[in-house]
Amino acid sequence: MSSAFFRPALFGLILLGTASGCDNSVDQVIPDPEATPAGWSLVWADEFDGTTLDGSKWTLQLGDGCPNLCGWGNNELQVYTPDNYTVADGLLTITAREEGEGAYTSTRMTTDGKADWTYGRFEIKAKLPETQGLWPAIWMFFSEDTYGGWAASGEIDIMENIGSRPDEVFGTLHYGAPFPGNVFSGDEFQLAAGTFADDFFVFALEWEEGEIRWYVNNVLYQTQTSDDWYTTGSDDPAAPFDHAFHMILNVAVGGNLPGPPDATTVFPQSMQVDYVRVYKRDA
Structure with a gap:
């Protein structure tokens, strides 16, 4: 999710559940929540135990982005508030609501200023909403504009x-x-059966120098390398993915990618997060 400017919809992408021939159904094996992935050590986590958001780890980003970034750069329709999330029963729940004709609220939170990382394994177990006009996202943004403004x-x-x-x-x-x-x-990544609203799935990203890999329930579905990316801010082939990034969790309403809610949209809708874990590669 671009935090600064609109990007075109991702039309024409390969649907990996079909293209790869692998079984991407909901009966995939979910990673053992008690096990540390081989070759990685846990360095940061939020298990969302308790009843309040851990302020030492997260900051809420509030409002509609105005005056500097109205619509959060994507023509999003929601206002982010501190009232659209709960922490209970070991889950973080971010809920998007309709507050009136064309008025929507949700929550967005970030580790900016409290935790950021260069390289690692990022593992988030989450269950997603399902309705027209919703845009849940788990993403990372640069902590310093080392190579220039977005997206350099x-x-x-x-x-x-x-x-x-x-x-x-x-x-x-x-x-x-x-x-x-x-x-x-x-x-x-496309499921062969079911939806991401049916159950919790583990979304993981492994980021190492010159290579980034994406997984769903430990199924690798995409790898990009430094041959695939570049920045006008440096000749280093690893740049711009060689400096610190922080994490953002949010559920947007509307925006250029999903389009606005319509007559089929059902509110409220929630993204639930069981945990967020960050690992570093063992030496």
Whole structure:
């Protein structure tokens, strides 16, 4: 999810559930929540135990983005508030609501200023909403504009979903030059049966120097390397994905990618998150 400017919809991407021939149905094996992935060590986590958001880890981003970034750069329709999330029963729940004709609220939270990382495995277990006009996202944004403004300093989208396409998620990189010279590349993962609203799935991204990999329930569906990306801000082939990024969780309403809610849209809708875990590669 671009936090700064609109990017075109991801039309024409390969639907990996079909193209790869692998079984992407809901009976995939979910990673053992008690097990550490081989070759990685846990360095940061939020299990959402308790009844309040951990303020040492997360900051809420509030409002509609105005005056500097109205619609959060994507013509989104919601206002982000502190009242659209709960922490209970081991779950973070972000809920999008309709507050009146054409008025919507939701929540967006970030680790900016509290935690960021260069490289690692990022693992989020979540259940997604399902309805027209919703845009849940788990993504990472540069902490410093080392190589210039968006998207010259990069953006890493771990998981995005369009609510009207509940059996698909996609992962994307943004890079190149500052807007409007930004470009992106990515792929989709499509379930063979069921939807991402039926159950919790583990969305993981492994980011190492010169290579980034995307997984759903430990099924690898996309790899991008430094041969695929670039930035006008550096000649280093690893740039812009070689400096610190922080994480963002949000559920947008409307926007250029999903389009607005319509007569079929059902509110309220929630994204539930069981945990967020960050690992570093063992030496």
